[in-house]
Amino acid sequence: MATAIARPTEHLNIVIVGHVDHGKSTLLGRLYADTNSLPEGKLDKVRDICRQQGKAFEYAFLFDAFLEEQEQGITIDTARTFFKWQDRHYIIIDAPGHKEFLKNMISGAARAEAALLVIDAQEGIKEQSKKHGYLLSLLGIRQVAVVVNKMDLVGYRQDVFEAIEKEYREFLSQLKVTPERFVPVSAKLGDNIANKSANMPWYGGTTVLDSLGLFRKETSREQQPLRFPVQDVYKFDARRVIAGRIAAGRVKVGDRLVFSPSNKSALVKTVEAFNVEPVPTEATAGQSTGITLDEQIFIERGEIASREDSAPLVSTTFRCNLFWMGRHPLEVGKKYLLRLATREVECEVAIIHRIIDASDLASRETRTIVGRNEVAELTIRTKAPIAFDLYSDSEVTGRFVLVDQYDVSGGGIMTEMVTDEHTVLREEARQRDIAWVKGDVGADDRARHFGHRAALVLITGGRYTGKSFLARRLEGQLVADGRHSYLLDGANLRRGLDADMAEEDTKETVRRFGEVARLLIDTGLIVVSTTNAFGGADHQAIRTLVHPTPVIAVHMSKAEEEPPPNTDLAFPGPKDYEAIAAQIITELKTRGVLAEALGAKPQFHYSI
Amino acid sequence: MMNSHLRQLEDQSVYIFREAYKHFDNLAMLWSMGKDSTVLLWLARKAFFGHVPFPLLHIDTSYKIPAMIEYRDRFAREWRLELVIGQNKEALAKGMNPTLGRVECCTALKTNGLKNLIAEKGYQGIILGVRADEEGTRAKERYFSPRDKHGDWDFREQPPELWDQFKTTFPEGTHIRIHPLLDWTEINIWEYIRAENIPIIDLYFDKGEGTRYRSLGCAPCTTPIKSTARTVDEIIEELRKTTVAERSGRAQDEGRGMELLRKDGYM
Numbered sequence A: 001m002a003t004a005i006a007r008p009t010e011h012l013n014i015v016i017v018g019h020v021d022h023g024k025s026t027l028l029g030r031l032y033a034d035t036n037s038l039p040e041g042k043l044d045k046v047r048d049i050c051r052q053q054g055k056a057f058e059y060a061f062l063f064d065a066f067l068e069e070q071e072q073g074i075t076i077d078t079a080r081t082f083f084k085w086q087d088r089h090y091i092i093i094d095a096p097g098h099k100e101f102l103k104n105m106i107s108g109a110a111r112a113e114a115a116l117l118v119i120d121a122q123e124g125i126k127e128q129s130k131k132h133g134y135l136l137s138l139l140g141i142r143q144v145a146v147v148v149n150k151m152d153l154v155g156y157r158q159d160v161f162e163a164i165e166k167e168y169r170e171f172l173s174q175l176k177v178t179p180e181r182f183v184p185v186s187a188k189l190g191d192n193i194a195n196k197s198a199n200m201p202w203y204g205g206t207t208v209l210d211s212l213g214l215f216r217k218e219t220s221r222e223q224q225p226l227r228f229p230v231q232d233v234y235k236f237d238a239r240r241v242i243a244g245r246i247a248a249g250r251v252k253v254g255d256r257l258v259f260s261p262s263n264k265s266a267l268v269k270t271v272e273a274f275n276v277e278p279v280p281t282e283a284t285a286g287q288s289t290g291i292t293l294d295e296q297i298f299i300e301r302g303e304i305a306s307r308e309d310s311a312p313l314v315s316t317t318f319r320c321n322l323f324w325m326g327r328h329p330l331e332v333g334k335k336y337l338l339r340l341a342t343r344e345v346e347c348e349v350a351i352i353h354r355i356i357d358a359s360d361l362a363s364r365e366t367r368t369i370v371g372r373n374e375v376a377e378l379t380i381r382t383k384a385p386i387a388f389d390l391y392s393d394s395e396v397t398g399r400f401v402l403v404d405q406y407d408v409s410g411g412g413i414m415t416e417m418v419t420d421e422h423t424v425l426r427e428e429a430r431q432r433d434i435a436w437v438k439g440d441v442g443a444d445d446r447a448r449h450f451g452h453r454a455a456l457v458l459i460t461g462g463r464y465t466g467k468s469f470l471a472r473r474l475e476g477q478l479v480a481d482g483r484h485s486y487l488l489d490g491a492n493l494r495r496g497l498d499a500d501m502a503e504e505d506t507k508e509t510v511r512r513f514g515e516v517a518r519l520l521i522d523t524g525l526i527v528v529s530t531t532n533a534f535g536g537a538d539h540q541a542i543r544t545l546v547h548p549t550p551v552i553a554v555h556m557s558k559a560e561e562e563p564p565p566n567t568d569l570a571f572p573g574p575k576d577y578e579a580i581a582a583q584i585i586t587e588l589k590t591r592g593v594l595a596e597a598l599g600a601k602p603q604f605h606y607s608i
Numbered sequence B: 001m002m003n004s005h006l007r008q009l010e011d012q013s014v015y016i017f018r019e020a021y022k023h024f025d026n027l028a029m030l031w032s033m034g035k036d037s038t039v040l041l042w043l044a045r046k047a048f049f050g051h052v053p054f055p056l057l058h059i060d061t062s063y064k065i066p067a068m069i070e071y072r073d074r075f076a077r078e079w080r081l082e083l084v085i086g087q088n089k090e091a092l093a094k095g096m097n098p099t100l101g102r103v104e105c106c107t108a109l110k111t112n113g114l115k116n117l118i119a120e121k122g123y124q125g126i127i128l129g130v131r132a133d134e135e136g137t138r139a140k141e142r143y144f145s146p147r148d149k150h151g152d153w154d155f156r157e158q159p160p161e162l163w164d165q166f167k168t169t170f171p172e173g174t175h176i177r178i179h180p181l182l183d184w185t186e187i188n189i190w191e192y193i194r195a196e197n198i199p200i201i202d203l204y205f206d207k208g209e210g211t212r213y214r215s216l217g218c219a220p221c222t223t224p225i226k227s228t229a230r231t232v233d234e235i236i237e238e239l240r241k242t243t244v245a246e247r248s249g250r251a252q253d254e255g256r257g258m259e260l261l262r263k264d265g266y267m
């Protein structure tokens, strides 16, 4: 087998940011030119272009590749460039400074480990100088070197440089960012880029090139608690592989994993890989890997695997800092898609706490919208509970983006978990599920045996809407079809399980009902229930207790009325029971609870 | 053994493959049999544990070097690949060839050949082996890069891409180009070929004449370079020293050729 010569080379991603026209692209071009890093003929090509356009030579054109960029003398989109110096490899990302292209700057900066922030000595600190500084801190980039450029235009004066350094240091200190150093340069003339300048004898620090070498490589996330977001579940051959990239920590054969928010757990049986000898037995942070489990538990993309004693937070509500890049403003109450690692869930903004003005870090008036390129502190609420971390604890699982229609439009970091009305029940369900004593017969065995998965059909509606009748019909139809179904009526618990309770404690009644439903679900049944006594909030509590079992909420009503939130199917009653039952059965098929045809092998997501 | 940087590149590419496979029902990958798209193919097998769960497209301009076709058919068989071959027969029937203009020829046979195939098969996602270090406009690409109804690239309005969240939703009629190799350099490609022992077409190696291909395209528009590198090791050593751009043997890159081609939907 061929072997690579192992070179102890390091790779570092660096972004160049700063206000428009302050000389970022020129700096980058000069860095390449002065280190002989350009391919043959490249400078000549740029020289020709400049001559054709009747311009003086522009180093910026080396990376501002588009005609439009060159004509306007402005960077529109970030460029990835590859640079090598003294055995260290860099991807240097040249970001645009114009505020119109802030989303491009963010795309570039989001992948960087360190930043060069360029400030024009003559123009001084401008709006985007501060905004970019603020965004760097929000994006978690802590290594920043500030380059004070165009020193030639201010006669290479030390006092000009020092005034900018003082002012910008103050600004950064409010963001808790300590710049590594300030470097006075002239990118155009090559002062202090790759070579020390004779024009600024008062400066004793490093050149830009040497500053790059002083940036440290980020430490790996291997030592942090395990976070393994499930990306997909593959069944290409006999193996059922849980695929994903480890965000933090490590996973080994034999480890017990807990998946959040479903609270399923299993042991790691194998670590899978293609063309790797010897076969690996563990995988660590950063690796795209695959594992198989000792049990066929049902898990889906979006869940996060961890150790039992260091599981992520789970809630529907959290506080965050967010920047908005959307075409349309972010609005309170509007629906967006939230994506966190591999999880996608509908959400809305519950509260806008404040809009942050990046130039003075003051908060602006309270508003119900966040405009393009603004930064805000928000509370967000998701439709279903999500697993996450605070950004300060775990970066990859502590940040998210919002999608508006087709576009990724905002990015945020989680700063605080907010308890919602179901936090207590959710925690109960989690403790109970993690500690659950399993027999040798698993959910998949039961599903194979019964020909369907377990589910809960919750039928709601006012008096005399026919909901109890429908529930009986549905149970009857399912059993007649050879399914395993059971009608659970809340009334049946009252004289038995709830006999010790005072009537009015609905909260406890609901909790007990949910736990009974959970038990029946564990037996593999399709539980059909009418819960007359309970209101909408109670249904939410029941969902929390049976999570992540599929729940189908059916609402019957006499009059034209808005069905309760989270209703899946609504019908006018009391009538058409046959047809309605048939529709519910179709919905069970759509959700993958029932196989398409009777007697057919069920086609579940977890492909038995 | 693979060095840690190659491993990181592999991890990122595999992640992108899996995102693409998850989000696009109708996905396909371009395979030109060159070193990049063959590494791409290998990475797909990594991502899906030895399987390639989507078809491979080859846009046959009819001007390809014959050895490339033999190589294609051999590995399609050995690796059990689903091959889909596209050709702009209409343009060829009308006599399109490089002497009518290189950009025109590329547009007709490659760009339009691909566009026609995408339209015919309704692909929503196309995976390609484009690398940022190849030339200036590719340096500004996204991992997931949308193309409009006409297959055109609007580089002014590229989607933000952060924290490995990609553009995976798009209106009807448009499609997404997916670029898992964006962060790889030419040397990385060869280092990976060596580390993984990937069978690569022998046009890349000198066979005693003192020439080899550094970049493979159509026969009339690709010239071999002077080189005596006979093995992957020798190629890597040569690349460590060279200051000549990789695509200097590719005629389309002259002037603004590549920029115009790519805005129009070229790879």
Ligand SMILES: Nc1nc2c(ncn2[C@@H]2O[C@H](COP(=O)(O)OP(=O)(O)OP(=O)(O)O)[C@@H](O)[C@H]2O)c(=O)[nH]1
Binding pocket: A018, A019, A020, A021, A022, A023, A024, A025, A026, A027, A058, A059, A060, A073, A074, A075, A076, A095, A096, A097, A098, A149, A150, A151, A152, A153, A185, A186, A187, A188, A189
């Ligand atoms: N005198 C002088 N001019 C400079 C210097 N650095 C850059 N310039 C000029 O400033 C102008 C803008 O430079 P760019 O490098 O394009 O600026 P940029 O920061 O990349 O601009 P955007 O990417 O559009 O934000 C060009 O005309 C450069 O020639 C310098 O050190 N001294």
Ligand SMILES: [Mg+2]
Binding pocket: A024, A025, A026, A060, A074, A075, A094, A095, A096, A097
């Ligand atoms: Mg620029």
